[in-house]
Amino acid sequence: MSAAGPESDADVPGWVRSLGLPGLVDLHVHFLPERVMAKVWSYFDQAEKHYGTPWPIHYRLPEDERLAVLRSLGVLRFAPLVYPHKPGMAEWLSEWALEFGERVPEAVPTGTLYPEPAAASYVDSAVRAGARCFKAHVQVGAYDPRDDLLDKAWGTLADAGVPVVVHCGHGPLRGAHTGLDVFGAVLKRHPRLTAVLAHAGMPEYGEAVELVRRYPRVYLDTTMVGVPFTEAMMPKPADWVASLAGLGDRVVLGTDFPNIPYSYATQLRAVASWAAADDRLGEQFLRQVLHDTPARLLGLEP
Numbered sequence: 634m635s636a637a638g639p640e641s642d643a644d645v646p647g648w649v650r651s652l653g654l655p656g657l658v659d660l661h662v663h664f665l666p667e668r669v670m671a672k673v674w675s676y677f678d679q680a681e682k683h684y685g686t687p688w689p690i691h692y693r694l695p696e697d698e699r700l701a702v703l704r705s706l707g708v709l710r711f712a713p714l715v716y717p718h719k720p721g722m723a724e725w726l727s728e729w730a731l732e733f734g735e736r737v738p739e740a741v742p743t744g745t746l747y748p749e750p751a752a753a754s755y756v757d758s759a760v761r762a763g764a765r766c767f768k769a770h771v772q773v774g775a776y777d778p779r780d781d782l783l784d785k786a787w788g789t790l791a792d793a794g795v796p797v798v799v800h801c802g803h804g805p806l807r808g809a810h811t812g813l814d815v816f817g818a819v820l821k822r823h824p825r826l827t828a829v830l831a832h833a834g835m836p837e838y839g840e841a842v843e844l845v846r847r848y849p850r851v852y853l854d855t856t857m858v859g860v861p862f863t864e865a866m867m868p869k870p871a872d873w874v875a876s877l878a879g880l881g882d883r884v885v886l887g888t889d890f891p892n893i894p895y896s897y898a899t900q901l902r903a904v905a906s907w908a909a910a911d912d913r914l915g916e917q918f919l920r921q922v923l924h925d926t927p928a929r930l931l932g933l934e935p
Contacts, residue, residue, distance in 0.1 A: 636905065636908075636909045637902070637905060637906075637909075638898070638901050638902035638903075638904070638905030638906065639898040639901055639902065640898065640902075641896065641898050642702075642705070642706060642896050642897055642898050644898065645657075645706045645707060645897065645898055645901060646705075646706065646707040648901070649707050649923065650707075652916055652919055652920055652923070653920065654920055654923060654924045655709060655924070656707040656708060656709035656924070657706065657707055657708045657709060657886060657923050657924060658708075658709055658710050658711070658885075658886065658923070658924050658927040658928045658931065658933065659703075659708050659710075659711040659712070659886050659887065659888055659890065659927070660711070660712050660766065660796075660798060660829060660854055660885045660886060660887050660927040660930065660931070661712065661714060661798055661829075661831060661854050661856045661886075661887025661888060661889060662703070662708075662711040662712060662713055662714065662887075662888065662889075662890045662891075663713065663714055663715075663889065663890070663891065663892055664696065664699070664713035664715075664730075664733060664737075664740070665715055665726075665729075666726075666729055667696070669715075669726075673892065674690055674693060674892075677689075677690055677892065683806070684805050684806070684866075686865075686866065687894070688894045689894050690891060690892055690893075690894070691891070691893050691894055691895055691896060692890060692891030692892075692893070692897075693891065694891065699890075699891050700737060700739070702890075702891075702897075703739065703890065704739070706897055708739065709739065709924075710739050710740075710741060710928070710931065710933055711739060711740060711741070711890075712740075712741050712743050712765070712766040712798070712931065713730060713733055713734070713737075713740045713741075713743055714730075714743055714745075714766070714768035714798060715727070715729065715730045715743065715744075715745050715768060716745050716768045716769070716770035716773060716774065716800075717745060717747045717770075717774060718770075718773050718774055718775075719747075719774075720747060720749045721749070722747065723744075723745045723746050723747040723749070723752070723755065724751060724755040726745050727743075727744035727745055727746075727755060727756075727759045727764065730742065730743040730744060730745070730764075731743075731744065731759060731762050731763065731764060734763075734764075734765075741765040741766060741931050741933075742759075742762070742763045742764045742765055743764055743765065743766045743767060743768065744756065744759035744760070744764040744766075744767045744768075745767055745768045745769070745770075746767060746769060746783065746786050747774055747776065748776045748777070748780035748782040748783045749782060750782060752782055752783055752785075752786045753782075753785035753786050753789065756785075756786040756789050756790065757786075757789050760789060760790070760793045760795055764795060765795060765796075765931050765932055766795065766796050766797070766798065766930075766931060767790060767795060767796070767797040767798070768797070768798050768799075768800075769797050769798070769799045769800070769801075770800045771799065771800055771801045771808060771810055771811055771815075771816070772800050772801075772802075772803075772806065772808035772811050773800070773808075775808055775809045775810070776809075776810060777809075777810040777815070778799070778801065778810065778815060778816055778819050779810075779815065779818050779819055779822075784822070787819060787822070787823045787826055788823060790826060790827070791823045791825045791826040791827070792825075794827055795827065796827040796828070796829050796852070796930045796931070797826070797827065797828055797829065798829045798831050798854065798887070799816060799828050799829065799830060799831060800831040800832065801813065801815065801816035801830065801831075801834070802830070802831070802832055802833075802834040802835045802836065802837050802841070803835075803836060803837065804832055804835035804836050804863075804866075804867050805835075805866065805867070812837070813830075813834050813837045813840035813841055813844060814840070816828075816830075816844075817840075817844060820844060820847075820848050820851065824848055824850075825850060826848075826850060826851075827850040827851075827852075827930065828848075828850065828851050828852070829851075829852045829853070829854050829885060829887075829930070830844065830845075830851065830852065830853050830854065831854055831856055831887065832854065832856045832857055832858060832887075833853040833854065833855065833856075833858045833869075834853070835857070835858065835863070835867050836867040838858075838869055838870055838873060838876075839870060839876070841853055842876045842877075842880070845880060845883050846880075851883070852883050852884065852885055852926070852930070853880075853883065853884045853885070854884075854885050854886070854887030855884065855885070855886055855887050855888075855900065855903070855904055855922065856887035856888060856889045856900075857888075857889055857893070857900070858903065859873070859903035859904070859906065859907065860895060860899050860900055860903050861895070861899070862893075862894055862895055862899075873907070874907045874910045874911045874914070875911065877907060877911070877914060877918070878911060878913040878914065879913070881914065881917065881918045881921045881922070882921050882925075882926050883926070884918075884921070884922045884926065885922060885926050885927040885930065886904070886922055886923050886924075886927055888900045901923075904919065904922060904923070905919065
């Protein structure tokens with residue numbers, strides 16, 4: 634079963650156990666205040682207009698039922714990522730995410746940021762309050778990550794070693810300040826920043842891999858990479874699997890649960906197919922990606 638990956642969500646726990654893992658650690662999951670999540674889902678309801686293809690939310694469920702799904706899949710811990718689309722949202726979203734992390738045992742406390750005068754202050758406060766992961770959504774926020782208003786915040790995160798999941802690629806839509814070259818300028822200024830390139834920088838996969846090789850604290854997440862839905866729009870390059878050789882401890886599981894138009898198992902099958910396609914990867918790669926590396930980044934107990 635290990636080589637092919639789980640056929641369905643019901644198969645996930647057994648497949649994970651077959652790898653010798655106690656469960657999964659997912660670094661890219663979304664939980665948001667109810668009214669914000671409703672607006673996100675409303676946007677995806679119009680995906681045909683936005684993206685040219687339908688995007689039915691596979692896990693469109695009440696919050697408690699979404700949590701139950703993750704538990705049934707064997708997700709031990711996850712990072713519930715929040716993100717603003719305008720000024721004045723990031724601080725209260727971070728406060729909400731910190732509280733969510735306190736009340737949901739499997740959730741780690743998280744935070745977010747936006748270029749505004751208070752950014753340095755509330756990012757520092759969130760780190761001091763125990764945030765273990767941040768989200769920066771350059772595409773949705775339509776902001777320049779090089780903005781001087783974010784410089785101290787990036788520095789705080791770099792000094793604290795707190796990972797930030799950064800959606801900076803052009804997928805699924807090109808944004809005002811997307812592009813791996815743009816975020817590359819942030820890394821050049823803050824080379825110790827622990828940055829996780831969401832969606833592996835999609836569709837600039839090659840450029841994302843180069844940033845991982847250049848900066849020792851840069852990682853890729855697997856979110857939506859290699860699944861049939863994405864391959865139809867932004868396929869991974871022919872040398873994708875080969876490019877991962879030697880980077881096994883720099884790739885982490887991410888899924889975008891619940892906002893995906895397919896099952897959770899679909900993402901795991903994609904990752905399993907990479908491991909099976911190259912002897913330099915194999916089950917060791919799967920154990921690193923699905924548990925060990927994200928657990929280390931989130932500072933979880935071994």
